[in-house]
Amino acid sequence: SKKPVRVAVTGAAGQIGYALLFRIASGEMLGKDQPVILQLLEIPDEKAQNALKGVIMEIEDCAFPLVAGIEAHSDPMTAFKDTDYALLVGARPRGPGMERADLLAANAQIFTAQGKALNAVASRDVRVLVVGNPANTNAYIAMKSAPDLPAKNFTAMLRLDHNRAASQIASKTGKAVGSIEKLAVWGNHSPTMYADYRFATIEGQSVKELINDEQWNREVFLPTVGKRGAAIIAARGLSSAASAAGAAIDHMRDWALGTNGKWVTMGIPSKGEYGIPAEVMFGYPVTCEGGEYKIVEGLEIDEFSQECINKTLAELQGEQDGVKHLL
Numbered sequence: 001s002k003k004p005v006r007v008a009v010t011g012a013a014g015q016i017g018y019a020l021l022f023r024i025a026s027g028e029m030l031g032k033d034q035p036v037i038l039q040l041l042e043i044p045d046e047k048a049q050n051a052l053k054g055v056i057m058e059i060e061d062c063a064f065p066l067v068a069g070i071e072a073h074s075d076p077m078t079a080f081k082d083t084d085y086a087l088l089v090g091a092r093p094r095g096p097g098m099e100r101a102d103l104l105a106a107n108a109q110i111f112t113a114q115g116k117a118l119n120a121v122a123s124r125d126v127r128v129l130v131v132g133n134p135a136n137t138n139a140y141i142a143m144k145s146a147p148d149l150p151a152k153n154f155t156a157m158l159r160l161d162h163n164r165a166a167s168q169i170a171s172k173t174g175k176a177v178g179s180i181e182k183l184a185v186w187g188n189h190s191p192t193m194y195a196d197y198r199f200a201t202i203e204g205q206s207v208k209e210l211i212n213d214e215q216w217n218r219e220v221f222l223p224t225v226g227k228r229g230a231a232i233i234a235a236r237g238l239s240s241a242a243s244a245a246g247a248a249i250d251h252m253r254d255w256a257l258g259t260n261g262k263w264v265t266m267g268i269p270s271k272g273e274y275g276i277p278a279e280v281m282f283g284y285p286v287t288c289e290g291g292e293y294k295i296v297e298g299l300e301i302d303e304f305s306q307e308c309i310n311k312t313l314a315e316l317q318g319e320q321d322g323v324k325h326l327l
Ligand code: NAX
Pocket: 010, 011, 012, 013, 014, 015, 016, 017, 041, 042, 043, 048, 089, 090, 091, 092, 093, 110, 130, 131, 132, 133, 134, 135, 157, 158, 159, 160, 161, 189, 239, 240, 241, 244
């Protein structure tokens, strides 16, 4: 049987953590034949550490055959030791009266420390997914704080936006969500993201032609996908958790095990593709094979798409500029 791999998860006692850990442990992320050692990080606060103990007791009580070990940590320097995969879910939420700059600064501190810890102790091939918001900028900070690790191994989660877009297209067309191919989401994980179905197909048919309603695209589809997080909060009184965990599983599984040519969306450091400045952590359509992602290149960017991309890029550059002096 395979040698266990180490999977670190931060914010492990939070709501996404609770929806995520059991699926990692059951083999949905890395395969039903891949044993895992879970290295779970929470803040040192007694309440959070106790909650983490409770989650660990429940994982134990599931008796998952693939779980080769579970560890509780309060310091990223031990939590990330030799880790092969790191899912950075814990972040500082926006508190009452907190300014955007304060939020960026609080998270810059967390993701600088975690990036440095990954740099110091993680596997040299560690694959990192940042879920905690602002996800793209936090991923950028972690990447910049880990100069000895490959920059390409730092990614941000745009998959929830991608899956939300797919679900809206499925309900609009009446087709199965699993039949949608070649969907792309560009930019920041925020309401400015640009979900783009111009290239998408369902059973070989063009989604754009099937829908054939540009007004719906601009006035219904894009705002619905962009504001879906807020709609979930309004309905549930809590932010998306199971769907966010599902997207994190999809992102890591596809990265590790490949997509068989299917397009998915990942937030990754630009190398200048599609005119995005280098190092900006940007959502791109990618395919994955052999543990590596590859940007889908050569797509035509029309005028409306370019406007959308410029807008989400400007927002991201604003966030990035807001933390530069802290790095
Ligand atoms: P919760 O508040 O339920 O859980 C977060 C947990 O992280 C808490 O238990 C907290 O103690 C812990 N934590 C905070 N700082 C930490 C640190 N420095 N080290 C380790 N643990 C730390 O939030 P939850 O609903 O689980 O959401 C987690 C993050 O995901 C939030 O930042 C949220 O905004 C973000 N999201 C990102 C999404 C995406 O698509 N990229 C979608 C869903 C979600 O909103």
